[in-house]
Structure formats: structure tokens, C-alpha cells
Amino acid sequence: MSWQTAVVISVLFFSALIAITLAAFAWRRQEIPASKPFILLTLALAWWSVFYAFEVAATTLPQMIWWGKWQYVGITILPVGWLLFALVYAGGDRWLSWRRTAVLCIVPVVAIVLAFTNDLHHQFWTSYEAATAGGFSTYDASYGIGWYIYFVYAYLLMLIGSVALLRALRNFAAVYRWQLVLLLLSPLLPWISNGLYVLRISPVPQLDLAPFAFTISAVILGTGILRFNLFTLLPVARTAVIDSMSEAMLVLDSTNRIVDMNPAARALFRIEDDPIGQPVLGVLGAWSEAVQAYVDTAVASEEITLDIGDSTQHFHLNISPIANQRGQTQGRLVLLRDITMMKQAEEALAMAQVKTEFLAKVGHELRTPLNGIMGLAEMLEYGVYGDISAEQQDVLLQIIARTQHLTGLVNDVLEQTRLESGQFSLDIRPFTPFDVVNTLRDTVNQMITRKELTLLTEIDPDLPEVLLGDAKRVYQIMLNLVDNAIKFTDAGKIELRLMASDSAHWAIVVSDTGIGIPQAMQHDIFNAFQQAHYEITRTHEGVGLGLAIVHQLVQLMDGTISVASTEGVGTTFTVTLPMALEEIPA
Amino acid sequence: MKKATALIVEDDPTLVQIFAKALEAAGFETQTAKTGETAWQLLQQYVPSVLVLDLHLPGLSGRDVLLRVRGDGRFAKTRIVIASADAELAESLHDQVDLVLEKPVSFHQLRQLSSRLNPTGLLGPEPPRPK
Numbered sequence: 001m002s003w004q005t006a007v008v009i010s011v012l013f014f015s016a017l018i019a020i021t022l023a024a025f026a027w028r029r030q031e032i033p034a035s036k037p038f039i040l041l042t043l044a045l046a047w048w049s050v051f052y053a054f055e056v057a058a059t060t061l062p063q064m065i066w067w068g069k070w071q072y073v074g075i076t077i078l079p080v081g082w083l084l085f086a087l088v089y090a091g092g093d094r095w096l097s098w099r100r101t102a103v104l105c106i107v108p109v110v111a112i113v114l115a116f117t118n119d120l121h122h123q124f125w126t127s128y129e130a131a132t133a134g135g136f137s138t139y140d141a142s143y144g145i146g147w148y149i150y151f152v153y154a155y156l157l158m159l160i161g162s163v164a165l166l167r168a169l170r171n172f173a174a175v176y177r178w179q180l181v182l183l184l185l186s187p188l189l190p191w192i193s194n195g196l197y198v199l200r201i202s203p204v205p206q207l208d209l210a211p212f213a214f215t216i217s218a219v220i221l222g223t224g225i226l227r228f229n230l231f232t233l234l235p236v237a238r239t240a241v242i243d244s245m246s247e248a249m250l251v252l253d254s255t256n257r258i259v260d261m262n263p264a265a266r267a268l269f270r271i272e273d274d275p276i277g278q279p280v281l282g283v284l285g286a287w288s289e290a291v292q293a294y295v296d297t298a299v300a301s302e303e304i305t306l307d308i309g310d311s312t313q314h315f316h317l318n319i320s321p322i323a324n325q326r327g328q329t330q331g332r333l334v335l336l337r338d339i340t341m342m343k344q345a346e347e348a349l350a351m352a353q354v355k356t357e358f359l360a361k362v363g364h365e366l367r368t369p370l371n372g373i374m375g376l377a378e379m380l381e382y383g384v385y386g387d388i389s390a391e392q393q394d395v396l397l398q399i400i401a402r403t404q405h406l407t408g409l410v411n412d413v414l415e416q417t418r419l420e421s422g423q424f425s426l427d428i429r430p431f432t433p434f435d436v437v438n439t440l441r442d443t444v445n446q447m448i449t450r451k452e453l454t455l456l457t458e459i460d461p462d463l464p465e466v467l468l469g470d471a472k473r474v475y476q477i478m479l480n481l482v483d484n485a486i487k488f489t490d491a492g493k494i495e496l497r498l499m500a501s502d503s504a505h506w507a508i509v510v511s512d513t514g515i516g517i518p519q520a521m522q523h524d525i526f527n528a529f530q531q532a533h534y535e536i537t538r539t540h541e542g543v544g545l546g547l548a549i550v551h552q553l554v555q556l557m558d559g560t561i562s563v564a565s566t567e568g569v570g571t572t573f574t575v576t577l578p579m580a581l582e583e584i585p586a
Numbered sequence: 587m588k589k590a591t592a593l594i595v596e597d598d599p600t601l602v603q604i605f606a607k608a609l610e611a612a613g614f615e616t617q618t619a620k621t622g623e624t625a626w627q628l629l630q631q632y633v634p635s636v637l638v639l640d641l642h643l644p645g646l647s648g649r650d651v652l653l654r655v656r657g658d659g660r661f662a663k664t665r666i667v668i669a670s671a672d673a674e675l676a677e678s679l680h681d682q683v684d685l686v687l688e689k690p691v692s693f694h695q696l697r698q699l700s701s702r703l704n705p706t707g708l709l710g711p712e713p714p715r716p717k
Contacts, residue, residue, distance in 0.1 A: 367671040368598050371690030375604030378693035384607050407690050414673075427677065472677075 005056055012053035015215030019046035034088045041081030047074030049215070052208070056138070061130045064139050072115040076108030076150065079157040086161030104157070111150040118144075151198070186217035250334040251322065256280050256295065259331060268308070268336065294319060298332065303339065314343040356421040363414040370410065374403040401450075408483075412545035415476075419552045426556060428580070431471035433498050434459060440478050440496070447486050454493040455482070462500040468580035473553050474508075480546040481510040481573050488571070489514030506579045511572035517565040525563065526551035550575070589615040590704050592636040595625040595651060596669070597643055601691075605638055605669065608693045612701035622646025626654060633660050636703050638696075641670040641679075649679065656682055665703045669696075 023042040026035040048071050055067035083104065087096055114124040123146040131140045143151075193209035242249060248265035252258060258275045266275070275283045284291050287306055294300060300319040305312050318335040380388060381396040388396070418424050437457050448455045478496060485494045492513030499507045517525060525547050550573075554561045559577035592614040594605045599620075606616045614636060619625035622643045629651075637655065641648035648670070655661045670676040671689040680686055685699060 364671040367689040368601065371671075372598065372600035372604070374690050375608075375693045376600065379604060379607050382611075382693065384611070403690075418674075427680075 008056050009053045011212060011215070012049045012056065015212065016046040016049040016053070018215060018219060019043070019049065034085055037081055037084035037088055041078065041085050044074045044077035044081050045217075047071075048078065048210075049074075061128065061139055064130075065128055068139070068141075069115045069118070072112050076111045076154070079154040080104050080108060083157040083161040086165050090164045090167065107150060107153045111146065114146040114150075123147075124150075186220045189213035189217050246338070248336040248338075250280070250336075251331060252280055252334065253331040254329065258283060265336070268338075294334075298329070311340075313338060313340045315339060352421070356417050359413060359417040363410055363417075366410050367407070370403060370407050374400060374407070377403065409545075412549060415549050416545050416552075419549065419556075424556065426470040426473060428468060428470055430466050430468055431474070432466055433463060433474075434465070436471055436475045436478065437496065437498065440475060440482060443479060444482055444486065447483075448494070451486060451490070453486065453489060453491070456493055456495045458495070458497045460497070460499040463498055463506055464500075464579070464581055466581075467506070469557065469577070473557070474577075477550050477553055477575055478508055478510070480550045481508070481575070484546050484573075485510055485512035485514060485571070488512065492570075500579070501576055504579055505576050507577070508575040509572060511570060513570040516567035516569055516571055517563065518567055522563055522565060526561065589613065590635040591632065592616045592638060592700070593625065593628060593634040594618045594638045595620075595622065595643065595648060596638070596640040597621065598640075601640075601669075601689075604693050605691070605696060608696040609636070609638070609700050611697045613704050614700065622648065622651045625651050629655065629661070634664055635705050636665045636667060636700060637661075638667045638669055638700075639683075641668060641672055641675055649675070652679065652682060663705075667696075667700070667703070 019042040023039045023046070026038045026042065029035050051067050051071040051074065055064050055071065058064045058067055080101075084096065084101065111124070114121070118124045123144040125147065126142045126144045128139050128141045131138055193213040197208045197210065242260075242262050245262065246264055248268045249260070249262040250258060250265055251260035257277055257279050261271070261275050265271075269284060269287075271283060281288060281291055281295075290304065290306055294317070297319050298321050300317055302317055304315050304317045306315060307313075316337040316339050318333075318337075320333050321329045322331045322333050323329050377396050377399040379385065381393055381400065437459060441455065441457060444455065482494060482496055489512040494512045495510070497507075497509040497511075499509060501507045527548060551561055554575050554577070557577050559575060561573065561575045563571065563573050565571035590613065592609045594602055594609065594616055596602045596605060596618070597620050602618050602620070606618060609616050617628060617634070619628055620643075623646050625639075626646060639648045639652060643651075648668070652666065652668075655664065655666065665685075666683040667685040667687060668676050668679060668683050669687045669689060669691045673688050676686045676688060684703065687696065687699075
């Protein structure tokens with residue numbers, strides 16, 4: 001083997017190695033659409049290089065021809081890989097489908113078959129003869145009709161791919177142009193060198209330089225991938241981004257003429273005629289005051305308001321200079337982001353916050369004097385300050401009941417405020433449902449007795465003795481439901497049942513023999529302040545927060561509430577809550 | 587047998603009166619303090635069985651008093667009851683006290699609960715109920 005042969009073989013294996021490395025790199029980045037055709041392209045290149053090395057290393061003409069045929073597997077796949085890669089990269093991949101890809105492969109497959117069966121028909125190569133060139137053995141082939149058809153086809157694919165990339169160039173920002181130039185350069189090299197070989201005007205006539213050229217291409221592509229993020233920055237996305245972004249974008253030149261305006265900007269300013277090339281003051285004449293204010297502003301980032309149509313809208317305005325590569329300012333980029341909704345939400349939030357704080361303060365201020373009134377009345381009634389008459393006691397009990405009612409209202413309003421403010425969290429601990437029911441019995445006992453009702457409580461023996469949850473809020477749910485039942489029941493009984501619904505849920509069921517809830521009203525009863533809309537409030541005091549609070553608490557606990565009611569017969573509320581059990585350490 | 591003692595720390599005079607009567611009815615001998623500072627001074631002189639604590643106090647807050655009491659071994663056996671209108675703050679201290687009562691605190695409620703906290707088990711004289 002001559003030293004020239006050794007050098008050529010080494011270079012070819014080196015090419016193959018680079019190509020395989022690039023394929024491996026692309027394999028790891030398969031989420032990027034262009035990576036699959038790129039793998040095909042680089043593997044075809046590697047294949048070509050390796051079998052060309054075998055051909056160069058071969059010593060007899062039949063061996064050379066045999067390895068020459070094997071090269072055609074890579075040679076024919078390569079233009080297909082290039083076209084697919086170029087189309088995907090330039091964004092024309094919508095045209096691609098498996099079927100079309102298969103169609104593209106017909107000619108290459110036929111070419112491979114013709115190459116391997118050439119001895120039968122001589123339509124691919126008409127003759128071969130051994131030759132030596134530049135110190136190593138090779139062979140000279142004359143081409144047949146099959147080869148020429150393939151040759152034209154391969155160059156056609158290369159051409160289409162390059163045109164697709166060139167067309168996409170118009171849409172590419174300057175930052176991507178280098179990548180594109182690199183891409184266009186890369187197929188050009190093998191193209192030229194292969195052409196030189198076929199036309200026999202190569203400096204080394206018997207040596208096809210294409211694999212070497214492909215190596216240089218592969219290095220260029222590799223540089224593109226590693227240095228310019230060729231894979232991650234799909235240039236075509238830029239136009240799509242600007243067209244689909246919700247921010248209004250205007251590009252102005254140094255004389256304040258419109259260079260570019262995205263669809264969002266056109267929609268915002270209701271511009272129907274083509275504004276490109278027009279002075280911005282003319283196009284946005286309706287907002288001349290605002291435009292004048294920024295006519296000489298090179299850099300801005302601030303909030304502005306514009307009257308558009310009948311409404312005042314808030315925007316975040318961003319102006320930045322556009323400079324060329326020498327740093328000279330060539331124009332300005334103007335971005336407008338509609339922040340009207342955000343502004344309104346901020347205002348609403350601030351108002352809600354003020355309201356919440358105010359109500360909380362009022363609530364706290366009310367509780368202390370309420371405590372005084374109730375406590376003093378209770379002491380008098382209890383006889384702390386001496387005996388009182390039955391009549392006095394009756395009056396005191398009424399004062400106490402009224403104060404309790406008022407306290408309940410204050411608590412409800414405060415609770416509703418807290419729930420609405422979103423500053424509410426559950427305090428999850430183990431608790432005993434039995435104790436909660438007992439406390440509730442104690443609390444409502446007086447009210448039950450006063451209205452001569454019966455309260456029945458029942459706890460399902462299947463319900464675990466200890467549950468995990470916010471006992472105080474569970475109590476509040478039960479109390480509000482029972483309190484509500486007492487309020488709307490004039491005779492009969494109220495039942496509170498705790499049941500294990502299934503292995504994952506438990507239920508609080510409160511039923512009464514009260515006046516019932518009209519069908520039309522059942523829908524609304526869980527909305528805050530709803531009771532106030534109905535006649536019923538006049539005879540049954542309340543602002544209608546009790547059930548709304550229950551509803552919100554149940555939702556916070558990921559539970560559900562339902563109501564079944566018949567007018568004049570009674571009402572049943574069922575609250576179903578997820579059953580959480582305390583983890584018992586093993 | 588000596589009566590159990592209770593210290594009521596509350597700045598509202600009416601509530602002081604109610605809490606004191608309720609605790610007396612539950613068998614306690616009561617002392618009262620209107621500020622956190624006064625309370626802490628009194629606590630230097632004796633260790634009450636029960637401490638009823640409002641949270642919003644002028645000067646040294648109820649929470650500060652609570653921190654000091656909880657940090658002082660002398661009060662290990664003192665039962666602490668928070669009586670506050672600030673439900674959220676009171677709840678956040680739930681773990682550090684024996685009872686949390688949200689205002690309005692009923693006279694009866696405090697009387698019944700504090701009698702359970704009375705270590706002597708002695709109840710005050712049950713006032714005669716009118717017919």
C-alpha cells in the first residue's frame with residue numbers, strides 16, 4: 001500500500017468518524033424535528049466514506065467494483081436525507097409525510113438494485129477499467145442511462161433543498177443568517193467536487209473528492225450545531241412568533257416610517273391598509289399625542305394608557321433601538337403589551353384587601369362590646385348581683401338571645417370575609433367526631449329547648465373513633481346546619497347523623513321537620529347573602545351566610561354538599577367529606 | 587384548703603368584671619391586670635393556677651406575656667386560657683395554651699370551663715336561682 005493510499009483511507013475513516021459523531025449528537029436531541037433527517041444524512045455520509053475507503057484499499061478491479069457498488073447505498077440515501085433535513089429546517093415539513101418520503105426513496109432504491117445487478121444489464125455502468133492516479137489504484141467507469149437518471153434525480157433533490165433554505169432566508173433574522181450560510185455552503189462542496197469528478201476536471205481525476213468534501217460539510221454542520229445552536233434555534237419560528245404573539249409590535253426606521261407591524265398591532269389599532277413604508281404619525285394619527293410623546297425616545301419601558309374605541313386601555317410600552325452590526329442605530333422596536341386586565345385585577349384585589357381588613361377590624365371591635373353586653377346580662381340572669389324576678393329573667397334571656405344572634409351575624413360576616421379573602425387554611429389534626437357532636441349538643445341545647453324541639457344525634461358504629469381533619473371547621477359545618485334547621489323548624493325534630501359512606505368518605509346528615517325549601521330556591525341557597533332575596537328572611541332572621549359558609553368550608557375540605565327538601569315536610573342536608581385517618585406509626 | 591388563684595389579663599373593664607365573676611363562681615380567687623407589664627409584675631410575686639390572657643393589650647402584648655410565662659419553669663403547672671377577638675392569632679397559639687376562647691366569651695362558658703381547670707375542685711357558692 002502506497003503512503004498516498006494510507007493517507008486517503010485515513011481521511012475517509014476520519015470523515016466517517018465525524019459523521020457518526022454528529023449522528024450520535026443528533027440522536028440525543030431527538031425532540032428536535034430536524035434531528036431525524038440529520039441522522040439519516042450523516043449516516044449516509046459515513047457509509048459512503050467507509051466503503052470508499054474499502055474501495056481505495058482494494059487491490060483488484062473486481063474488489064474495487066464490489067466496494068463501489070456498496071458505496072451506492074450511502075450515495076443514494078444522502079440526497080434524500082439532505083432534502084428532508086432542509087425541508088424540516090426551513091419549516092416546509094408540513095408537506096412531508098411517510099408516504100411522500102417513501103416516494104422520494106423509489107429512485108434511490110432502484111439505483112441501488114441497478115448498481116448491484118449491473119452485470120446482468122450494464123445500464124448503470126457500461127464499462128470499468130483499472131487506473132492509477134496520484135500513487136494509488138482505482139478504476140475508471142463509463143456510466144449508463146440508469147446512472148444518469150439517478151444523477152439528475154440526486155441533484156434535483158439537492159437543488160430543491162437548497163431553494164427551500166434560500167426561500168426561508170428572507171424570514172430569518174440576522175442572528176440566524178450565519179447558520180443558513182453554513183448550511184448552504186455544506187452541500188455545495190460535495191456537489192462541486194462530485195461534479196468535477198464526473199466531468200473529469202478534478203485535480204486528481206480518478207479520485208472522487210465528494211467524501212472529503214462531505215467531511216468538510218460535516219465539520220461545518222457540526223460547528224453550526226455546537227456553536228450556533230443550529231438545532232435548538234429553528235429560524236422559521238421567528239416569523240411565527242411575531243405573527244402569533246399577543247404583544248403589538250412595530251418596527252420603525254430612523255425617519256419614523258413603519259418597517260414592520262405584526263397582526264396584533266394591526267388589530268389593536270384597527271389598521272386595514274398596508275402600513276409598511278408609511279410614516280407612523282400618519283398611520284397612528286388617532287393617537288398622535290401619544291406618538292408625539294415618544295417620537296424621539298430611543299429607550300423606554302413604562303406603562304401608558306390609550307383610548308381605543310370607547311375604552312381606556314392600559315399598556316406596557318417598550319421601546320428599544322435597533323442597531324446594525326457596526327452599532328449604528330437604524331430604527332426602533334416598539335412593543336405594546338395590553339395590561340388592562342392585570343390593572344383591573346390589581347385594583348379589584350386592592351379594594352378587596354381594604355374591604356377585608358376593614359371588615360376584620362370592625363368585627364374585632366364589635367366583639368368586645370358584644371362580649372360585655374352578653375356577659376353582664378348572663379351575670380344578672382345567673383343571680384351574681386342578687387335575686388331577680390321571673391319577668392326580669394325573661395327580659396335578660398331575650399337580651400342574651402338577641403346578643404347571641406348578633407354575635408352569630410358578626411362571626412358569619414367575618415368568616416365569610418376570611419373565606420373570600422383566600423387567607424383561610426384548614427388546621428388538620430386528629431379529632432373525635434363523638435366529642436364534636438357532644439359540644440354541639442351543649443351549644444344548641446338551649447335553642448332546642450326554647451323552641452320545644454327534639455334533637456336526635458346518631459353516630460354510625462362503622463365510623464372510625466378518630467378522624468383527621470379540622471375539628472373546629474367540622475363543628476362549624478354541623479353547627480351552621482343544625483342552627484339553620486332549628487331556625488326553620490317550628491315543631492318536630494332535628495336529626496344529626498354521622499355516617500361512614502364508604503371506605504373513603506364520611507357524611508354529616510342533618511334533617512329537620514321544618515318548612516322546607518321551595519324548589520326554585522334550592523339552587524341558590526349556598527350562595528352568600530342569597531337568603532336576603534327571599535320573603536323568608538322577614539320571619540326567619542339571618543343574612544343568609546350560614547349555608548354559604550358551610551358550602552365554602554365543604555369545598556375547602558374537598559367534600560360535597562347536597563340538599564333534599566319538600567315544602568311543609570322537611571329538609572335534609574348531606575355533607576360528604578373525604579375520610580382521612582391518622583397514620584398509626586408501625 | 588386554700589383557694590386556687592387566677593390572674594385575668596384584660597384591658598376592657600367590663601370583660602374584667604365578667605371574667606372575674608365567672609372565675610370566682612368557679613371557685614377561684616382572682617387578681618386582674620390591665621396591661622401586660624402589670625401582669626408580668628404580678629407574676630413575679632405568685633404563680634396562679636389559671637391565667638386568662640387577652641392578646642391585644644397596650645404595651646407588652648398578651649403574646650409576649652405568654653412567651654415569658656412559657657419560658658419560665660415556675661409556671662409549668664399554670665393553665666393558660668386565651669380569650670381573644672382575634673381568632674386567627676388565637677388559633678395560631680393553640681399548641682402553647684390549654685384553652686382558646688374566642689370573644690365573645692360567655693360568662694357561663696368561662697365559668698364551666700374554668701371550674702374544670704380548678705385544681706382544688708372547690709366550687710364557689712352556687713348563687714340562688716330565682717324561681
